[in-house]
Structures are given as C-alpha cells and as structure tokens.
Amino acid sequence: MTRNKVSSLIMYYLSYISVALIGCAAIGIAIFFLSVSELRNTAEHAESTQLQIAAQDLDTQLKVFETIRDEISSNSFYRTSYLAQNKYHEVELLHNFAQYNSYSVLSSDYFLFYRGTDSVFAREAKYELDYYLSSINRVVTEESELHTLTRALNLISDVTLLETGANKIMIVYPVRLGSAGTTQIAAVLCFVMDRSVWLERVFSVSGKQTGSLSIYYHGERLAGPQNTAISQLPLEKGAIYSDKNWIVVSSPSGDFLLSEQIPPGGWYSGLSSFRVIILAMGAISVLLVLLAMYLIARKNHAPIRRLAAQVRDMLPRDGSADEASELRQIEFALQQTHQQNNLNQQLLADQMKLLTEQSDLLRQQVLLLVLNGNISEGVRRQLTTLHLSLNGAYYCVYLLHFGETVEPDILRSIEKLSDEDATLYAFRVGEQQAAAIGCFAVEDLTDGIPKLIQEISSALNCDVTVQKGMVVDALEKMPASYYTAQCKPDTKQEEQAGPPRQASGEWIPCRFLAMLLDDIRSGNREAGLTHLQLLLTDIQTRYTSLMLQRSVVADILSEMVRLSHELEVPILPEETGAILVYQHSSAVCRDLSALVNRLFDRLDEQRARLASDRAMRIRQYIDQHALTYDISLQKLAEVFQLSTKQINNDIRSVTGMTYKGYVLDIRIRKATELLAQPSLSVVQISERIGYVDVSSFIKAFQSATGLTPAAYRRAQSAATTIDPI
Incomplete structure (x- = not known):
C-alpha cells in the first residue's frame, strides 16, 4: 500500500490551529467568568449603596419623631391641668401641635395620649381616645381592640412599635410633662402610619429595588415580607451582610435593618445580549488568530521547502524518500551527511592519534638527549619545534620510581604544575621509572616539587617515590643533576640507618x-x-x-x-x-x-630585638591601663601570651622596677597631680587612679610618700601660701 505524501505544511497548520483554538477557548471562558463576576459585584455594590442611603434616611426620620417628643416634653403647657384652666392657650397649642405634621413624611397622623385617662390631644381638637381613633382611618374597629390598645399605652415605658391593624402601625414615645427633674411618664406620643409609607419612603430615597424589600425596627417588621432569620441577624451599626439570596444593611444607629431578596438568577436580565456580544467577539478573535497562525506557519515553512529542494539530490536513489514529507526528506539527507562525516572524523581521529604518538615519541627522545647532555643545535631546534621551553636560571632533575608501570596521568599532572616561574616536563625513562626536568627562575622553587608530586600520586592512588637531583645553573650540566638523583638512597634504606627526619x-x-x-x-x-x-x-x-x-x-x-x-x-x-x-x-x-x-x-640579635620590642609594648599597655581597676599581672600574661615571670622580667628590663612597683609609681604620680585640685575628694581621686576602695589608696599612698593623701594636700597647700620673699 503506497503511503500518501503528507506535506509538513499541513502538520504546521494543524499544530498552530490546535494551539490557537485552545488559547481562544481559554481566553473566552476567562473573559466570560470575569465579566459575570464583575457584573454581580457591581450590581451587589449598587444595591448595597442604595440600601445604606435608605437606612440612613430612616434614622433621620426617627430623629424627627424624637425631636417632636423633646419639644412637647419641654413645653409645660401640654399638661392637663394647664389645658383645663385656659381655653385660649389650648387653641394656640393646637395650632402649634398641628405644625408637627410637616416634620415627617412617614406619619399619617399623631396624637398625645394622657396616661390614666382616655383623653388625647390631637391636631383638630381634644377628644376621647375611642372617638379619635374611630375618626382617623379606623385604626381600631372593635371595642376589644380599643381596650387592648389603651392598656398597652398605659404600660409603655420606652419607645415601642404597636400594630393596630393589618396595614397600620404606631410608634409610641413616652413623654414626661412638667419640670426638668420629673421622672413620671405623664403621656405617650403616638405616630400613626401605614406600612406602605415606609417602602414608599425607601423607594423615593434610593430608587426602586430590584428584589423584594423588608424593613425591620428593632427586630419588628415595619414593611415588606416577614423573615425571622433576617430580622434577628446580629449586625453592627452600619454593617452590610450578603449571601447568594439576601443583602442586609444595618442603619448607622442600628435601629433599622433593610433586607433585599436577590431575584432568582441574580441581576442578569441583560446577560443574554451580553453573551451574544462575547460570542461574536470570540468568533472574530478565533478567526483573526487562525489567520495569523496560518500566515506565521506559511512563513516558517518557507525555509523548510527551500531546504528540502536543495537536498533532493542527496536522497536515496531507490525512491524510498520520494513520498515522504519535506522534514522526512531533510532527515534522510542529514543521515547520509552524518554517516559520511563519521567516516571522515574516524579517519581524521586515527591520523591525529598516530601523529600524537609520533610527537610524544619525538618529545621523549629529545628530552632524553637533554638529560644525557647532548645539547646540539639540532636538539635546540627540536626543542623550539616541540614548544619545549628550557630557558631558566636553574635546572633540576626529579626521578620517579613507580610501584608498577608508569602512570601517564601522573606525568600530565606534574606538567600542569608549570607556571611563569617554573616549567616541568615529565616523560618515561623505563618500564617503572620516569623523569621530570624542571626549569626554574628561583632556586628555592626546586624544593617544593617532590612534595607536590607525592600529593598528586596520593590523590591518584599511585605509589611513587621521588628522588631529587642537585640544582644546576646551565642546561649542559643536566647530567650531573640526573646522576645525583640516581645515586640517592631509598627512604627505606635510610630508615635502617637511624630515625630519619623529612624536610x-x-x-x-x-x-x-x-x-x-x-x-x-x-x-x-x-x-x-x-x-x-x-x-x-x-x-x-x-x-x-x-x-x-x-x-x-x-x-x-x-x-x-x-x-x-x-x-x-x-x-x-x-x-x-x-x-x-x-x-x-x-x-x-x-x-x-x-x-x-x-x-x-x-x-x-633577633631574639634580643624582639624581647626589647615586646617589653616596650608591655610598658605602653601598662601606661594606658594603669589607672583602671581590672589591670593585673595575670591579665598582662593572657594579653601577651607569656608567663607572669616573663612579664616581670620584661618590665624590669625597661623600667628597672617590678610590675607592682611600676604600676604603683604611675598611680602615685597621678594622685599627687589630682591632690592639687581642691574640688576633688580623696574618694574621687582613689576611684580615678584605679583603686576599688579608698583605704587601699590611703595605705599605698602613705607607703610610697610617707604621708596620707590629706596630709600631703595640707602640706602642698601650706607650701603654696608661704610668701616666697
């Protein structure tokens, strides 16, 4: 079955198309998810911001109610005793009371209920509670509801939310009428409102919400559907809570909770058109990438086509490569070239090996001639031809005895010791013997070579004995160095004569x-x-x-x-x-x-000079530290790494005194200087010159001068006051 010719261009197309499609798919998926995530975050942030604005507004409305309560509490004219005495003031107060209706948009009506009675103070006139409630949108419809409400109003001691109907609620504030110190609650201020008003207020402030909205006041539902779990969330003031179903916002005061239910599917009503745009952009991107990949693949394939045309003459004549792709044809041609190169390289390697062996043999013969003193013009020319530099001030021969056969690795390692001051050439002179000719700029360099050769042999696990010949100053004297290297006895024979010392x-x-x-x-x-x-x-x-x-x-x-x-x-x-x-x-x-x-x-002479220098250093150290507490003979011995006896001898050699006497002399001389200063006490002087306690100082000073420090100071003071005339 004949194999069809498959162009490498097609393989290039397939490779680039695969990569392009995978890349486009990955980019499209990434863009889609990033877009969806960004939309969700944007929508959630917008909704949260609107709810925060609405919650802040509700706090403001609640403060309006509290302001009305405070104004009524501070006005003593609202007391029942005052209203009963003067009808004119009642008319005036009614006028003022009616103005409170404009303070808040949430309250549909409000009234002041006096505790212990059934009377109220409303906008229009003073009524009985049952008559008033029946006149304002039927807050209560039955007498039992009226009694329940009356009992609740008489028992309220704090701000309370009361339900008075299916869609009616009241926020009740206790009011203390009378003087500033009054603690008794005389009345309650009631704000009547519809539940729908709260939602309308939120919508008017923040705009229509997408999901279902609920409002809670201290856990009690004001408007919207009831959700017990949401109303009992322990949110901090001004906090926001969100999950996949709800967004809950706490007002800045913490009194209100606004919860919005996220609609099924989220806020993605316009996502269908967005997906179409993304798909269109993805399709266009894929087409553009495919076109670019095609152009790149064709451009990259052009050199392959040209190379395949050039190597067609190198293909096998049996036609086995005619149906192959361009890359396969190039591979056939390279294999042919590689085989031919291998043959040529093998031939060249054989010739180089033969040439190297001949060069090594010639090198060995020339060095043997030098070793035996045959330094003719022909030998010198051969040295130059073989790049053997034997131009130095000193020459030395090293004879190497191997335990078995000569190791070529050691000879090569010895020659690598050469540098600008020393040149070494190592070569075989027998089955188990080799020689190294050294050319040195300085005679001292000849001494270290045997040790280096021994270390090299140890590193290569080879048993080598090195014998050094005498150092000569001319190439013609090389036989003398070679002869002395041969005549030196073996180390084992020397051990039999006595205990050796290797230097x-x-x-x-x-x-x-x-x-x-x-x-x-x-x-x-x-x-x-x-x-x-x-x-x-x-x-x-x-x-x-x-x-x-x-x-x-x-x-x-x-x-x-x-x-x-x-x-x-x-x-x-x-x-x-x-x-x-x-x-x-x-x-x-x-x-x-x-x-x-x-x-x-x-x-x-050197030891005497070193001893004198050391003694001077010890004296300088004492001069610098004699006035400190921690100086001692033992410390000097540790600092200079000498015995205390040596320290004493060195001090005596430069001062004529012992360590103790010299330190005492320095301290006493310093003490006499300080005693001339009246501002310093004897205790301060003893501390400054290195004494731990003043008694030791007084004893030492008296022993040295015959006077105590105080007596010495008095004597000096008396001497300075005597008239010199």
Missing part, C-alpha cells in the same frame, strides 16, 4: 641534619656545632665521590636556607655559593661552621 618531603643524609636544625631553632649553639661536625663526618664516610658530597652539601644548605626563611633570619646567596665550590673536605667544614655561627649570631 620539605626530601631525603636527608642522616639523623644529624634533623638534630642540627632543631638546635638552630632552639638557639643551642654548642650542640648545633657538634651535630654539624658529626653530620660532615657521616657524609665523608658514606660518599667518596666529591660530586656526590657536593650534592648532599647542597641539600643541607637548602634545608638551612629554608629554615632561615622560616625563622626570618635570611642567609645571603653569596654565603652559600662560596661553600658549593669547595675542593677539599676541610674547607667545607670550616665554611659550614662559620655559616652556622653567623646564623646563631643573627638569631641572638
């Missing part, structure tokens, strides 16, 4: 060198000269060759130079250079003894 990782001729170095460190001149003589005798006994003796003496000098740097008492280069050219053993004994004596002299 800088090198071989030490015998145990006497370690003793000599210890004597120099401790400053024992006599023992050091004795061990030096034993060391030279041992060298002359071991080695009969003058060249080997010079090599060993060079190592001894190297150790002494290293120690002198450690002790910061350097040995001059000309002092060591003159010793290495000796021709007779007596000369080297004389010169080495003189060098050791000079080293001891310099160490003595």
Whole structure:
C-alpha cells in the first residue's frame, strides 16, 4: 500500500490551529467568568449603596419623631391641668401641635395620649381616645381592640412599635410633662402610619429595588415580607451582610435593618445580549488568530521547502524518500551527511592519534638527549619545534620510581604544575621509572616539587617515590643533576640507618641534619656545632665521590636556607655559593661552621630585638591601663601570651622596677597631680587612679610618700601660701 505524501505544511497548520483554538477557548471562558463576576459585584455594590442611603434616611426620620417628643416634653403647657384652666392657650397649642405634621413624611397622623385617662390631644381638637381613633382611618374597629390598645399605652415605658391593624402601625414615645427633674411618664406620643409609607419612603430615597424589600425596627417588621432569620441577624451599626439570596444593611444607629431578596438568577436580565456580544467577539478573535497562525506557519515553512529542494539530490536513489514529507526528506539527507562525516572524523581521529604518538615519541627522545647532555643545535631546534621551553636560571632533575608501570596521568599532572616561574616536563625513562626536568627562575622553587608530586600520586592512588637531583645553573650540566638523583638512597634504606627526619618531603643524609636544625631553632649553639661536625663526618664516610658530597652539601644548605626563611633570619646567596665550590673536605667544614655561627649570631640579635620590642609594648599597655581597676599581672600574661615571670622580667628590663612597683609609681604620680585640685575628694581621686576602695589608696599612698593623701594636700597647700620673699 503506497503511503500518501503528507506535506509538513499541513502538520504546521494543524499544530498552530490546535494551539490557537485552545488559547481562544481559554481566553473566552476567562473573559466570560470575569465579566459575570464583575457584573454581580457591581450590581451587589449598587444595591448595597442604595440600601445604606435608605437606612440612613430612616434614622433621620426617627430623629424627627424624637425631636417632636423633646419639644412637647419641654413645653409645660401640654399638661392637663394647664389645658383645663385656659381655653385660649389650648387653641394656640393646637395650632402649634398641628405644625408637627410637616416634620415627617412617614406619619399619617399623631396624637398625645394622657396616661390614666382616655383623653388625647390631637391636631383638630381634644377628644376621647375611642372617638379619635374611630375618626382617623379606623385604626381600631372593635371595642376589644380599643381596650387592648389603651392598656398597652398605659404600660409603655420606652419607645415601642404597636400594630393596630393589618396595614397600620404606631410608634409610641413616652413623654414626661412638667419640670426638668420629673421622672413620671405623664403621656405617650403616638405616630400613626401605614406600612406602605415606609417602602414608599425607601423607594423615593434610593430608587426602586430590584428584589423584594423588608424593613425591620428593632427586630419588628415595619414593611415588606416577614423573615425571622433576617430580622434577628446580629449586625453592627452600619454593617452590610450578603449571601447568594439576601443583602442586609444595618442603619448607622442600628435601629433599622433593610433586607433585599436577590431575584432568582441574580441581576442578569441583560446577560443574554451580553453573551451574544462575547460570542461574536470570540468568533472574530478565533478567526483573526487562525489567520495569523496560518500566515506565521506559511512563513516558517518557507525555509523548510527551500531546504528540502536543495537536498533532493542527496536522497536515496531507490525512491524510498520520494513520498515522504519535506522534514522526512531533510532527515534522510542529514543521515547520509552524518554517516559520511563519521567516516571522515574516524579517519581524521586515527591520523591525529598516530601523529600524537609520533610527537610524544619525538618529545621523549629529545628530552632524553637533554638529560644525557647532548645539547646540539639540532636538539635546540627540536626543542623550539616541540614548544619545549628550557630557558631558566636553574635546572633540576626529579626521578620517579613507580610501584608498577608508569602512570601517564601522573606525568600530565606534574606538567600542569608549570607556571611563569617554573616549567616541568615529565616523560618515561623505563618500564617503572620516569623523569621530570624542571626549569626554574628561583632556586628555592626546586624544593617544593617532590612534595607536590607525592600529593598528586596520593590523590591518584599511585605509589611513587621521588628522588631529587642537585640544582644546576646551565642546561649542559643536566647530567650531573640526573646522576645525583640516581645515586640517592631509598627512604627505606635510610630508615635502617637511624630515625630519619623529612624536610620539605626530601631525603636527608642522616639523623644529624634533623638534630642540627632543631638546635638552630632552639638557639643551642654548642650542640648545633657538634651535630654539624658529626653530620660532615657521616657524609665523608658514606660518599667518596666529591660530586656526590657536593650534592648532599647542597641539600643541607637548602634545608638551612629554608629554615632561615622560616625563622626570618635570611642567609645571603653569596654565603652559600662560596661553600658549593669547595675542593677539599676541610674547607667545607670550616665554611659550614662559620655559616652556622653567623646564623646563631643573627638569631641572638633577633631574639634580643624582639624581647626589647615586646617589653616596650608591655610598658605602653601598662601606661594606658594603669589607672583602671581590672589591670593585673595575670591579665598582662593572657594579653601577651607569656608567663607572669616573663612579664616581670620584661618590665624590669625597661623600667628597672617590678610590675607592682611600676604600676604603683604611675598611680602615685597621678594622685599627687589630682591632690592639687581642691574640688576633688580623696574618694574621687582613689576611684580615678584605679583603686576599688579608698583605704587601699590611703595605705599605698602613705607607703610610697610617707604621708596620707590629706596630709600631703595640707602640706602642698601650706607650701603654696608661704610668701616666697
């Protein structure tokens, strides 16, 4: 079955279309939910704001009722005794009473009921309660209702809401008529109103509400449908409560609750048209995105088409790739190219490996020629060709003995130790032996190489023994360094001769060198000269060759130079250079003894100088802290890390006094200065010069001067008042 050719452009189209559709769907859903949520929040906020305005207005209306109550309470003319005496004033009060009707839009009528009677004071005239109630829109219809209302009005002691009919309610305020201190409730002020008036007032203030509205006064329904759960919500003053069914607002005074029932489906009556707009915008967005994706895919596919046309000649001749897509054709062509490149790279790698082996062999042969002293012009040219830089002030050969075969990794690691002051070339000289030629700018750098080679071998888990040859100053003298490296004994043989001491990782001729170095460190001149003589005798006994003796003496000098740097008492280069050219053993004994004596002299001078400097620092420290409480000999010993005996000796060397005497002298001299100031008491002076209590100061001062501080002050004062004439 023939596989149809599928263009990669189609795959590009499908990929981009899938991504575009998913993106558009996600964007559309996000926009829809965000829009719905924003509409809900906006509608809820608007409704809550309207209810807050209405609740605040109801508080205001309630304050109007309280204002009327306060005005009537403060007016003594409304007392029944006054009304019975003067009919003229009754007419005037009726006129004033009628004006209260304009104060509030909620009350349809109002009257003042006198407690303990059945009389009222209304806008038109003074009536009996039953006659008045029957004349204003039939508030009560039966005599039993009248009796119930009368009993309730006589018992009211606080603002109360009374129901007087299906749609009628009264808000009743107790009124105290009479003087300011009167506590007895003489009458009650009743405001009669329809329930519908409250809803009309809310609608007029905040606009028509979308949902069903209810008004509660202290939990009692004023208007709207009854909902016990809403009316009993413990809302704080001015608070708002909302859920998916209700919005409840508390007035600023907390007297009123306004609840609005959210209509089924919310405030989304216009959402259908909004959804159509969103769908239209989404469809347009999808079309635009698809068009953009098509253009992008076509633009991105153009290089693939061009590349597929260029590699068509590289496709297999059997026609297996003709029906494949452009990407598959490019893949076939790349595979062919990769295979060809692999063959070429393998051939090149083989040739490079052969060339490297030949270069390593030539390098090894040239370095062997240098090691054996064959420094001809041809060898120098080969060194330049192989980039082997052997131009330095000093040269040294290091012989490496391996436990098994030579490890190439160690040789490469040794050559990586090279820097601007030292150059190392390591190469094989046998099955288990290798050599490293070092070229150095400074002679001291030759000493640390064996230790570094040992550390490298330990890191690579290889057993290597390093033997260092003598340091030479010319490339032609390289055989002498190589010869001395070969002649040095193995470390295990040295251990059989006596306890060795390793210095800088090198071989030490015998145990006497370690003793000599210890004597120099401790400053024992006599023992050091004795061990030096034993060391030279041992060298002359071991080695009969003058060249080997010079090599060993060079190592001894190297150790002494290293120690002198450690002790910061350097040995001059000309002092060591003159010793290495000796021709007779007596000369080297004389010169080495003189060098050791000079080293001891310099160490003595250095120790004396350091002791003097230290004593001066101790004295300066005492001068700065002698007047403090916490200075002591033990503290000085801790600060300078010396014994108390050494501290005392150092102080005596610069002051001629002990620590205690010197501190006492400073304090007494300061005390005599302070005693000249009359404003300072003896206690203050003792504190200033570092005494914990005044008795210790008086005792010390009298011991030093023969007088107490007070006597000394009197003596000084008397001396200053004597006429010098």
